[in-house]
Amino acid sequence: xxxxxPPLPTTSYAVLGLLSFGEPLSGYEIxxxxxNMRFFYWPPAQSQIYSExxxxxxxxxxxxxxxxxxxxxxxxxxxITPTGExxxxxxxxxxxxxxxxxxxxxxxxxxxxxxxxxxxxxxMLERFVDDTQQMLGQxxxxxxxxxxxxxxxxxxxxxxxxxHHYNAEAEMTQRLLARLRGxxxxxxxxxxxxxxR
Amino acid sequence: xxxxxPPLPTTSYAVLGLLSFGEPLSGYEIxxxxxNMRFFYWPPAQSQIYSExxxxxxxxxxxxxxxxxxxxxxxxxxxITPTGExxxxxxxxxxxxxxxxxxxxxxxxxxxxxxxxxxxxxxMLERFVDDTQQMLGQxxxxxxxxxxxxxxxxxxxxxxxxxHHYNAEAEMTQRLLARLRGxxxxxxxxxxxxxxR
DNA sequence: ATGGGCATGTAACGAGTTACATGATTTT
DNA sequence: AAAATCATGTAACTCGTTACATGCCCAT
Numbered sequence: 001x002x003x004x005x006p007p008l009p010t011t012s013y014a015v016l017g018l019l020s021f022g023e024p025l026s027g028y029e030i031x032x033x034x035x036n037m038r039f040f041y042w043p044p045a046q047s048q049i050y051s052e053x054x055x056x057x058x059x060x061x062x063x064x065x066x067x068x069x070x071x072x073x074x075x076x077x078x079x080i081t082p083t084g085e086x087x088x089x090x091x092x093x094x095x096x097x098x099x100x101x102x103x104x105x106x107x108x109x110x111x112x113x114x115x116x117x118x119x120x121x122x123x124m125l126e127r128f129v130d131d132t133q134q135m136l137g138q139x140x141x142x143x144x145x146x147x148x149x150x151x152x153x154x155x156x157x158x159x160x161x162x163x164h165h166y167n168a169e170a171e172m173t174q175r176l177l178a179r180l181r182g183x184x185x186x187x188x189x190x191x192x193x194x195x196x197r
Numbered sequence: 198x199x200x201x202x203p204p205l206p207t208t209s210y211a212v213l214g215l216l217s218f219g220e221p222l223s224g225y226e227i228x229x230x231x232x233n234m235r236f237f238y239w240p241p242a243q244s245q246i247y248s249e250x251x252x253x254x255x256x257x258x259x260x261x262x263x264x265x266x267x268x269x270x271x272x273x274x275x276x277i278t279p280t281g282e283x284x285x286x287x288x289x290x291x292x293x294x295x296x297x298x299x300x301x302x303x304x305x306x307x308x309x310x311x312x313x314x315x316x317x318x319x320x321m322l323e324r325f326v327d328d329t330q331q332m333l334g335q336x337x338x339x340x341x342x343x344x345x346x347x348x349x350x351x352x353x354x355x356x357x358x359x360x361h362h363y364n365a366e367a368e369m370t371q372r373l374l375a376r377l378r379g380x381x382x383x384x385x386x387x388x389x390x391x392x393x394r
Numbered sequence: 395a396t397g398g399g400c401a402t403g404t405a406a407c408g409a410g411t412t413a414c415a416t417g418a419t420t421t422t
Numbered sequence: 423a424a425a426a427t428c429a430t431g432t433a434a435c436t437c438g439t440t441a442c443a444t445g446c447c448c449a450t
Contacts, residue, residue, distance in 0.1 A: 009437070010302050017309040028401050040304035045439050050403060075401065085312070092306050092313045097321065099328075103298040105207050107237035107358070109289050112214040113351025115282070116289045121351070124294065131296075153380075154310025154318070161304065161373050168365040176358050183350075206409065225429050242411050247431060272429065 011044050015052045024077040036142045039162045125177045132170040208241050210288050212249045221274040233339045236359045322374045329367040
């Protein structure tokens with residue numbers, strides 16, 4: 001009667017999903033996988049991964065094959081259970097997806113651009129382009145790893161999508177930057193800085 | 198000595214920044230503005246806006262011109278102070294920007310696509326394209342409001358950037374969808390569903 | 395011997411959401 | 423008469439991060 005467990009947050013399913021590829025993984029390994037997904041889904045902190053695994057375990061969605069010692073420190077490997085697979089499938093098939101969350105502080109700062117000098121904004125956008133291209137390079141590595149592995153067919157679709165995404169982002173930002181530089185001289189708001197000296 | 202206040206989270210600056218355009222705003226009005234920024238910065242819950250305003254007020258970054266009654270319920274208008282403007286400028290000019298956070302649960306679900314049928318994934322992506330186009334329409338309204346207002350010159354740059362962004366997103370997702378549909382028949386993993394009936 | 399990678403976990407905190415509470419005015 | 427909009431706020435909670443604690447192995 002009182003067994004209406006609250007729904008799990010998306011982050012739990014992200015952890016659960018990583019165990020659905022067949023291999024048992026430790027918390028530590030899950031963390032590394034999750035980091036490769038940061039391009040489209042922000043990974044939880046290391047400590048949260050361990051607590052998610054405990055919660056998933058309480059629900060019977062994962063099981064820990066007991067501690068393995070490979071000469072290294074103790075290592076607790078987790079497997080997804082049939083119950084867990086069922087729960088994952090139910091989640092995957094839910095009609096209503098929650099909205100995509102974006103927190104782009106560069107965009108936010110540019111939005112308040114009237115409070116600072118255009119050169120500051122330009123520098124910020126330059127760094128953003130650099131960062132985006134770096135992300136792109138890192139994503140390309142992940143993608144190369146996944147394409148041609150049939151197990152990761154769908155996953156590779158996502159990383160490829162991500163490549164296009166960050167590519168487009170970098171290009172759009174560069175165009176924006178060019179426009180911003182073009183306005184540097186002509187903008188009435190800031191042209192008085194010329195007369196300052 | 199002990200006055201090392203902890204740095205404010207980005208969300209605080211989002212609220213503070215909205216008061217930097219000159220007009221005093223109430224919590225309620227800030228909420229509406231923040232919602233127009235959801236395209237590039239996820240807005241805090243209504244209740245959090247009020248608590249951020251209290252925190253900002255404690256730091257002397259904003260001041261509340263006392264309660265105004267326009268026939269309607271009480272309305273507390275907040276203004277940014279010179280101290281607040283200084284703090285905002287310092288934040289805007291910080292060299293190291295924090296990373297952009299993305300939580301795209303559609304991408305996440307597609308990443309685990311091996312656990313469900315391609316038709317489910319296709320339906321999901323279709324809905325995502327629809328949602329993206331709807332976002333685009335809403336953003337266009339905001340953008341129209343801001344362009345040509347000199348006060349919002351920088352802000353309009355962001356909304357325009359956002360338009361390109363969501364446009365690109367919709368197109369990329371449609372291409373992805375086409376590819377997914379193309380694989381529906383040829384993929385060995387799922388071709389056995391044909392023999393099911 | 396120093397630093398980095400492997401490996402797990404706890405405690406305290408801060409960020410952020412949900413649900414609730416209230417009540418007037420305007421629109422349908 | 424009902425619903426939406428305006429308007430503010432509290433309490434309880436969950437989500438998620440940071441910092442700390444531990445300790446081994448491996449490479450430089």
